[in-house]
Amino acid sequence: MIHPPNVLLLIESLTLQCLAIVLGACVGSFLNVVIYRVPAGLSILYPPSRCPHCLRQLAPRDNIPVIGWFLIGGKCRYCHSPVSWRYPAIEAATGFLFWCLAAYFGTSISIPMLCFYAAFLSWLLALALIDIDTMTLPNALTQSGLVLGLIYQASLVFIKSGDRTSLAGHVIFGIGGAVLGIWLLDIMRIAGRVFLQKEAMGGGDPKLAAMLGMWLGWQNILLTILIASAIGTLVGAIALLSKGIDKQQPIPFGPFLALGGAICLFLGNSILSTYLGWFGLT
Numbered sequence: 001m002i003h004p005p006n007v008l009l010l011i012e013s014l015t016l017q018c019l020a021i022v023l024g025a026c027v028g029s030f031l032n033v034v035i036y037r038v039p040a041g042l043s044i045l046y047p048p049s050r051c052p053h054c055l056r057q058l059a060p061r062d063n064i065p066v067i068g069w070f071l072i073g074g075k076c077r078y079c080h081s082p083v084s085w086r087y088p089a090i091e092a093a094t095g096f097l098f099w100c101l102a103a104y105f106g107t108s109i110s111i112p113m114l115c116f117y118a119a120f121l122s123w124l125l126a127l128a129l130i131d132i133d134t135m136t137l138p139n140a141l142t143q144s145g146l147v148l149g150l151i152y153q154a155s156l157v158f159i160k161s162g163d164r165t166s167l168a169g170h171v172i173f174g175i176g177g178a179v180l181g182i183w184l185l186d187i188m189r190i191a192g193r194v195f196l197q198k199e200a201m202g203g204g205d206p207k208l209a210a211m212l213g214m215w216l217g218w219q220n221i222l223l224t225i226l227i228a229s230a231i232g233t234l235v236g237a238i239a240l241l242s243k244g245i246d247k248q249q250p251i252p253f254g255p256f257l258a259l260g261g262a263i264c265l266f267l268g269n270s271i272l273s274t275y276l277g278w279f280g281l282t
């Protein structure tokens with residue numbers, strides 16, 4: 001039998017999850033604009049969403065995340081040019097990421113913390129997709145993400161319940177993670193240059209690592225880079241062994257870093273405490 005307080009908790013949790021999906025899909029719609037316009041050096045606020053072919057402004061109903069694309073049958077309402085499936089896919093993916101936050105953390109953390117986490121994942125998704133598209137990680141995004149990470153660390157004393165670390169403690173923790181992130185990626189870049197005799201990593205990767213370190217702190221940035229390198233090596237090996245893939249085509253490292261960072265946001269502390277537990281350190 002379910003007791004009334006449990007029913008209330010369940011309703012609260014389900015409401016939060018539904019809100020997260022809707023909010024995520026709307027944020028995903030904005031990320032589509034960011035992913036398309038930031039690398040091109042265009043404003044993300046003006047002009048409003050329009051068809052890239054005929055430049056006609058989209059009707060409000062076409063802007064409804066995911067559903068809008070199905071309503072127009074994947075074609076522009078005016079010039080009938082195909083509209084990429086990537087747009088609804090990114091909106092759905094953002095909705096899914098926000099749902100993961102609501103389902104995993106739920107009401108165990110404060111709403112402002114959930115919002116910070118949602119912003120962090122949005123930055124990572126945009127950066128990963130821009131890196132796949134253009135092989136660059138725009139400074140505008142890595143630097144704003146770094147500053148937002150600093151604001152997040154400084155806010156923790158106010159928004160994290162039962163927090164016993166001082167404001168300075170959180171800020172030093174974040175800055176330490178950022179510095180470690182840059183150092184490690186720079187060492188990997190230099191090692192790549194020496195051993196592979198070519199540029200194995202882009203200049204934006206250390207900046208992304210700095211941003212991740214600021215958000216996650218020094219222990220989790222180590223784990224993030226470890227996970228990113230492991231998955232990156234695995235994907236690189238699969239690409240090398242598969243037929244029909246251009247072996248000279250460089251693989252961007254940013255998406256792996258972003259994936260590692262997202263995994264550590266959810267599971268980093270559990271993985272670290274399990275690992276330290278093996279050595280009797282917790």
Ligand SMILES: [Zn+2]
Pocket residue numbers: 051052053054055056076077078079080081
């Ligand atoms: Zn059009």
